[in-house]
Amino acid sequence: MTARVRRRWWRGCVPAAAALWVGALLGFGAALPGYVQSVHPVALLGAQGIAGAMAFNLFGFVLPGALCAVVAVSLRLRLPLHTGWRQRIGAQLMFLSTLGFVAMGVFRLDPVRLEGTQTLLHATAWGLWWSTALASALLLAGGLRRDPAWRGLVRGGPPLAGLAVLFALVLPAVLPDGLSQRVAILAWLGWCGLAAVSGPDRPLTATLRG
Incomplete structure (x- = not known):
């Protein structure tokens, strides 16, 4: 049992990410x-000029x-070396989505200069985050649909990614930014x-061996 848990160590990355x-x-x-959680955007806490940003x-x-990038890498390594193009690109897009999330913390929102470089880069990272997530979920679901080991990701991935995009792009028109952004990130x-x-329950190095 200990060896099995150790072999699946990446499964703890998302709970740790969510807790952080x-x-x-x-x-x-x-x-x-x-600051009101249901009203104010998440990125305001990391904006320029905010204490502790x-x-x-x-x-x-x-x-x-x-931490989620580690999961994306582990997903690719758990796929067969010569897997289909949809699976390969889907895994790569998932990695890009996680990098977009990281980039939102690197390029801080500037509430004073909404057209400034930092704010535009932050907005670009936001767009990269949700767009690659949706594309990845659809590609992975299509490519893995016949593999029962990936049934959870195939069935639940597109709805969750779609929910993230819905709350990130559409529902802010009728819901407070703070609430919609938080639901989007939780869905992601x-x-x-x-x-x-x-x-499948296989070591990450199995793909490297073919």
């Missing part, structure tokens, strides 16, 4: 006067995104979690 993200939101949000970006974006984390727990 939620903890950063609650902790830094409570420390910022007037760099620390929030580390614990709220960079580290959670890096759920998708990453499915990627971690789905798939």
